[in-house]
Amino acid sequence: MKNFALVGAAGYIAPRHMKAIKETNNQLVAAYDPYDGVGIMDSFFPNADFFVEFERFDRHIEKLKRNNTPLDFVSVCSPNYLHDSHIRFGLRRDADVICEKPIVLNPWNIDALEDVEKESKGNIYTILQLRHHPSIVALKQKVEEGDPDKIYDIDLSYLTSRGHWYYTSWKGDVSKSGGIATNIGVHFYDMLTWVFGPVISNTVHIHTHDRAAGYLELEKARVRWFLSINYDTIPEAIKAKGMRTYRSITVDGQEIEFSGGFTDLHTVSYQHIINGTGYRIGDTRQAIEIVHDIRNKEAIGLTGDYHPLAKGELAKHPFSRD
Known part of the structure; x- marks a missing residue:
């Protein structure tokens, strides 16, 4: 049984980490969050000890060490901009670290953390759960076994409504969250490059506080993507069903069904990590480079090969650079 500490216990994603720790038959010994x-x-x-002050949490972890209670893992579920610091905390405690995505906001943060990792006893792992989804695994196998010269046409749509709270929270602050593409899109970009290969070109058509659209040319795919947290962008047929989220990936016009099974993928990810076969910080580089480039590129407007859902949005919400 491994001992875990959790940083960011009150966040949206934290219960999936708690569930994964429990379902892999391990123990959470301490948790921290400024919100109680x-x-x-x-x-x-x-029975896990809980702290609302990081200093007391840090002291407790030190006490465990001095009492010969090993700390095997630190799970990081804190706001995006704090991941870097909390990963370093775990490594300093000689623990392995499991960090939610995006693992960091900028590619050079990966370089720095890899240097610290080399100097530490612990390893840095991350959650790339879509790589474990059966539908995505099957898609990757199909591409690998198919025509090596084939270029696939992909449409990615992810629209998930957020209320006014979002803009007050750290998620609405680009300097803390990385913006919409980083916040809700990073795991899709990771999945796409995992299946279809590295980026050749990255074009941004729209980038505002509540939506983004662009075009990615990958080694084996042409990807039109559209992300939004604004309810008004959801197709009317989806609204009519009373739904506030719309998620779709089509490959050459065929829908890839991957809506189910999400809640169990953290447990699968944890099992791989505990077995020594989990995804490391270096595996995240391509997706972090993509979202960093999206965040810093000028949006060119609706020209070229843009996503169908982006059509008409400029007139209502002029694009801007985050």
Whole structure:
């Protein structure tokens, strides 16, 4: 049984990490979050110690070490801009670190962390759960076994409504979240490059506070993508069903069904990490480079091969650079 500490216990994604720790038959011994609304811990680890001040959390972890209680893993679910610091904390405690995506906001942060990792006893792992999804694994196998010269046409659409709270939270601050492409798109970019190969070109058509659209040319695919957190952009047929989220990936016009199974993929990811076969920080580089480039490119407007859902959006919401 491995001992875990968790940084960011009150966040949206934290319960999936708690569930993964429990379902892999391990123990959460301590957790930290400046917000104390963490009653969800009772469903998984009611006896775990909890702290709202990082200094006291740090002191407790040191106490465990001096009492010969090993800390095997630190799971990081904090806001994006704090990942770098919290990963370093885990490595300094001689623990392996499991960090949510995006693991960092900029490619050079990966370089720095890899240097620290080499000097440490621990390793840095991340959650790239779509690489474990059966539909995506099957797609990758199909591409690898198919015509080596074939270039696939991909449409990626991810529209997930967010309320006014979003813009008050750290997620609405580009300097802290990395913007919409980083916040809700990074795992899709990772999946696409994992399946279809590295980036050849990266074009941004629209980039505002609540939506982004662009075109990625990959080694084996042409990808039109559209991301939005604005309910108004959701297709009317989806709204009519009472749904506030629309997620779609088509390959050569055929829908890839991957809506189910998401809640169990963190457990699968944890099992691979504990077995020594999890994804390392270097595996995240391509996706981090993509979102960094999107964040810093000038949006060119609706020219060239843009996503169908982006049509008409410029008149309502002029594009801007985050």
